[in-house]
Amino acid sequence: MGTEPLDPGTAMAAYAAPPPRGAAFDAWRTWESRDGADGVIAAGILAANARNVQPWRFTVGDHSTRIDVYADLDRRQGALDPFDRELYVGLGCALENMVLAARARGHRPELSLMPDPARPEHAATLRLTPGERVPSELYDAIPHRRTNRGPFLRQSLPRPLLDEIAALAGDDSGGPDLLWFADGEGREVVARLLVEATEAVIADEGQSLAGHHWYRGTDREIERSRDGMTVDTQGMPPLMSTLGKRLPAPSRRTADRFWLRNTRTVHVATAAAFGMITVADSDDRAQRMRGGRLLQRIHLFATARQLAVGHLNMMTVRADRERELGLPPRFGKALEELVGDPGRQTLVTFRIGRPGRAAGTSPRRPVATVLGTDAG
Numbered sequence: 001m002g003t004e005p006l007d008p009g010t011a012m013a014a015y016a017a018p019p020p021r022g023a024a025f026d027a028w029r030t031w032e033s034r035d036g037a038d039g040v041i042a043a044g045i046l047a048a049n050a051r052n053v054q055p056w057r058f059t060v061g062d063h064s065t066r067i068d069v070y071a072d073l074d075r076r077q078g079a080l081d082p083f084d085r086e087l088y089v090g091l092g093c094a095l096e097n098m099v100l101a102a103r104a105r106g107h108r109p110e111l112s113l114m115p116d117p118a119r120p121e122h123a124a125t126l127r128l129t130p131g132e133r134v135p136s137e138l139y140d141a142i143p144h145r146r147t148n149r150g151p152f153l154r155q156s157l158p159r160p161l162l163d164e165i166a167a168l169a170g171d172d173s174g175g176p177d178l179l180w181f182a183d184g185e186g187r188e189v190v191a192r193l194l195v196e197a198t199e200a201v202i203a204d205e206g207q208s209l210a211g212h213h214w215y216r217g218t219d220r221e222i223e224r225s226r227d228g229m230t231v232d233t234q235g236m237p238p239l240m241s242t243l244g245k246r247l248p249a250p251s252r253r254t255a256d257r258f259w260l261r262n263t264r265t266v267h268v269a270t271a272a273a274f275g276m277i278t279v280a281d282s283d284d285r286a287q288r289m290r291g292g293r294l295l296q297r298i299h300l301f302a303t304a305r306q307l308a309v310g311h312l313n314m315m316t317v318r319a320d321r322e323r324e325l326g327l328p329p330r331f332g333k334a335l336e337e338l339v340g341d342p343g344r345q346t347l348v349t350f351r352i353g354r355p356g357r358a359a360g361t362s363p364r365r366p367v368a369t370v371l372g373t374d375a376g
């Protein structure tokens, strides 16, 4: 890869655009003003989560020393996530923010995953006891982290930096792990498969419809739902985003074509490297959440180092769809070959690089909306 910036004017651009005005973005501004269990949840809801469906509900009990986290099964992605893989990974991302926030604010967090095997929607219990304040750069990065769908600078990342990121996985052999596809044939294969998988997703009516369901085309829709995918987070130049919001919302087919073109010419073409998180069993909900914690940790670490991350999961989205419909396992097999270890399975994939453009902020539903009183 060359070393010339794609967009020199913004080469030193801030990593994240500030949150726009409006109640749908308040969560990014107010998260630190809350304390106790509410403050921990306020950090959790800023986490990455597939399509910004925000698949979570929380309850607080035992005098604010216990938070229970539930999968909100009404917020499934349907054909795009038929086995809830991404749903539980997103819960893991939220849990990582919560653990970091608990530590930074003087709680000692004790996390148990899937505490009640008979109720799979009960994803986790987090107990908080008083402890020392443990600040961290990862905690500081929470409000600055964004999924970046814009062009990255055409620069490779030094191997020691990639190794440092891989080390975030720790050395628990039963835990999630990180594989890099940074150069050579491996990188080329991932790039090609990502484009082909995106083609397959948009050719699948059920998956295309499921994606469009979470698209929020107008400010009014965003204010109402405070979730989903918006024009501002598509990685376009600011002027195009502004225009995009004034024009009538694109048809589903037009949006699909835009996404495929960007996957090919922006997301894949400008990635410095592709990362793949693997686990022993990607159907296991606890392992998905552990993998989600690692994914969020990587994204926060990257943010602290002014690197950009974009999530690119069309290969696993297609592999799961193949399983659901009993189709020949084209992407399932390709993923097995990429992993190259029968004891490991792909959980999620992403791209990383130096940002060429600041990423827009996605909306969030406030703590009050996702906090229930009923522990079920």
Ligand SMILES: Cc1cc2nc3c(=O)[nH]c(=O)nc-3n(C[C@H](O)[C@H](O)[C@H](O)COP(=O)(O)O)c2cc1C
Pocket: 046, 047, 048, 049, 050, 051, 052, 085, 086, 087, 089, 090, 093, 145, 146, 147, 148, 149, 228, 229, 310, 311, 312, 313, 314, 348, 360, 361, 362
């Ligand atoms: C499990 C998971 C899968 C995701 N898959 C994709 C993806 O395939 N393509 C994409 O553009 N973003 C993907 N994302 C990013 C989310 O869309 C993003 O986190 C969400 O819209 C919230 O935006 P934010 O990360 O900027 O807060 C994924 C995130 C997670 C946690």
